[in-house]
Amino acid sequence: MRKSIFSLGKSCCFIILNLLLSSSFACAQSGQKWVSYEPAQGPGNGKHIVLISGDEEYRSEEALPMLAKILSNHHGFKTTVLFAIDPKTGEINPDYQGNIPGLESLQSADLMVIFTRFRELPDEQMKYIDAYIKSGKPIVGMRTATHAFSYDENKNSPYAKYSFDSKSKGWEDGFGRQVLGETWIDHHGHHAHEGTRALIDGIMQRKGHPILNGVKDIWVPTDVYGTRELTGDPEVLVWGQPTHGMTAESAVNWEKSVMPIAWTKEYTSESGKTARVFTTTMGASVDLKSEDLRRLMVNACYWALEMEDQIPEKSKVDIVGKYTPTMFGFGEHKKGMRPADFVVQQ
Structure with missing residues (x-):
């Protein structure tokens, strides 16, 4: 009985300590306009990944914290x-297109993961994205990152060339086309009526492309985006068929x-x-x-960082904590959320 009470006491102390640490961590970030996750032990130790959300429709503000927790807790990336x-409010508002605080963190980033849509950021913020792109460091783009x-307002900005519909020489169709491989074209699938069945490229699979390790079955509710001929001598890893x-x-x-x-x-x-650049037109929170x-996303981060030799046969991607993603749609983001709401890791 005494041993059981002692064990129970140890368990209670451990739980209380965890709660205090989580609470302290939350308080430390409560005034921040972004969120950071410290790494557990793993291959990613010493590497910093910055994930940039900001789209009105596909809930990147929910998707990226979840992905970040996986990368930190299971793979050791900061x-x-x-x-x-x-x-005005300090709240997360993806409909506010002109403000993404914390972009200076790209100065210490080893990888940028971007999931934004139609942003027009002030020059003092955009300069960090521009500098990162010029640095030659890797980029992962998700869904609306093609646009x-x-x-529309500051067409004389030195960064207006990044616009999805840019006509600047050498920057036609902007960041999406020039950097990722394609800009916004259209909905190839029937938006909000057809999902996407992913077809793994058999040639790349037989070649043993490391990004495809353990990737076999993907279906997503977002529709297939239309593309033209991709730029930059790409290797297609996954094709999309509307459902x-x-x-x-x-x-x-x-028929499509x-x-x-x-x-x-x-x-x-x-x-x-x-x-190195990896792009997918999938990636909504759902x-x-x-x-x-x-x-696929975790493997892509390893590959982008030239860590493909360390990609497991089946990367651990268990969701950390609770994840109840909001269905995509305009005006559907959770109101009143702040970065601190995404702090707790467990």
């Missing part, structure tokens, strides 16, 4: 997640052609430095309920 913040920026319906059991729509939905390429900046899509 991660920082940035958000679109309403400066990450849109310059008749919004469930994983929905039959594929064979396949489109590339995940690819790799290289980008050489004006500084002459070359970066998409990431797919275990193998999470695995």
Whole structure:
């Protein structure tokens, strides 16, 4: 009995200590406009990944903290997640297109993961993205990153060339086309009516491409984006086929052609430095309920960082804590959320 009481006391102390540490960590970040996750032991120790959210439709503000926790807790990367913040309230508001605090963290980043849509950021923020792209460091783009920026007001900005519809020489169609491989074209699938069945590229699979390790079954409720011929000599890893319906059991729509939905390429900046780039047009918060899509994203981060030799046969991608993603749609983001709400890791 005495031993049982002692064990119970130890357990209670451990629980209380964890709660105090989590509470202290939350208090430390409560005034911040972004969130950081310290790494557990893992291959990623010593590497810093900055994940930039900011889209009105696909809930990147929910998707990226979840992905960041996986990268930190299971793989040892330090991660920082940035958000679109309403400066008047300090709340996360993806409809506010002109403010993503914390972009200076890109100065210490080894990898940038970007999931923004039609942002027009002030020059004093955008300069950090511009400097990062010129650095030759790797980039991972998700879903609306193909049309990450849109310059309608400050067309004389030195960064207006990043706009998805840019006409600047050498920067036609902006960041999406020039860096990631494609800009916004259209919804190839019937938006909000057709999902996407992912078709793993058999040639890349037989070649043993490390990003495809353990990736076999992906279905997501977002539709297939249309593309043209991708730029930059890409390798398509996954093709997308629209499905008749919004469930994983929905039959594929064979009347529509396949489109590339995940690819790799290289980008050489004006500084002459070359970066590894991975892009997927999947990635909404509800998409990431797919275990193998999470695995694809984690593997892509390893590959982008030239750590492909350390990608496991089946990367651990268990969700850390609770994850109840909001269905995509305009005006559907959770109101009143602050970065501190995403702090607790366990």
